[in-house]
Amino acid sequence: xxxxxxxxxxxxxxxxLLAPTVSMPPGTITASPVTAxxxxxxxxLSPKPRILNRFDPPxxxxxxxxxxxDLEGSLGATVTAPAxxxxxxxxxxxxxxxxxxxxxxxxxxxxxxIRSTLSVGAIVAAGNEIGMIGTGAxxxxxxLHWGLRLDGQYIDPxxxxxxxxxxxxxxxx
Numbered sequence: 322x323x324x325x326x327x328x329x330x331x332x333x334x335x336x337x338l339l340a341p342t343v344s345m346p347p348g349t350i351t352a353s354p355v356t357a358x359x360x361x362x363x364x365x366l367s368p369k370p371r372i373l374n375r376f377d378p379p380x381x382x383x384x385x386x387x388x389x390x391d392l393e394g395s396l397g398a399t400v401t402a403p404a405x406x407x408x409x410x411x412x413x414x415x416x417x418x419x420x421x422x423x424x425x426x427x428x429x430x431x432x433x434x435i436r437s438t439l440s441v442g443a444i445v446a447a448g449n450e451i452g453m454i455g456t457g458a459x460x461x462x463x464x465l466h467w468g469l470r471l472d473g474q475y476i477d478p479x480x481x482x483x484x485x486x487x488x489x490x491x492x493x494x
Contacts, residue, residue: 362404362481363447365432365467366394373464376477388475389431389468396462398454400435402445403467403481404428411437417457427472434460 364370370392379386394400402422409429410421417434422445424430437452445451456462469478 361447363401364392364482365400365403365430365451366392366398366465367401370394370465372479376475376479378475389466390478391460391464391466394454394463394465396454396456398465399450400432400452400454400465402447402449402451403430403478405446406430406444408439408441408443408445408451411439411441413457415458417460418455420452422451427470429470430478431466431468431470433466433468434458434462435465 372390373393374387374391376390377387379388404422404424406422406424406428408420409423410419410431412419414433418436419431419433420435420437420439421432422430432451434455434457435452436455439445439451454460454462454465458466460466467478469476469481
């Protein structure tokens with residue numbers, strides 16, 4: 322599972338670093354400086370929530386583990402889409418209301434417990450309201466559980482938000 326997380330971190334980080342940039346022909350003068358596009362993913366709760374439980378994948382797929390992150394929140398707090406996509410599931414799984422967004426490229430975000438009026442097929446953009454924190458499961462009205470899968474394998478959702486690359490110190494000369 323650590324290999325999957327490392328691979329996911331590499332893929333997501335590489336896609337951010339290799340994103341196309343805006344360039345101007347030599348000698349072109351612009352009225353205002355060109356800025357890089359903002360990060361495509363954002364926190365599903367605002368303001369930036371405290372992380373209550375981090376991603377802790379099991380050694381084997383069938384064993385218990387924490388397949389996402391728990392973000393501090395309260396009953397009725399607004400939940401927003403961390404990135405654009407299409408709602409692919411809205412319903413109850415066991416004892417908790419769940420919503421899933423298909424972001425494309427094999428990435429699926431899941432949120433629980435969440436009360437939502439959206440239906441399958443709804444198109445959402447980053448920052449759009451997708452529901453409110455509800456009740457059920459281990460988060461029961463006190464947090465939002467955010468899971469992220471890449472091609473069916475759970476990965477750490479914080480890879481899309483936080484820069485987890487190691488710091489590299491360069492020589493002064």
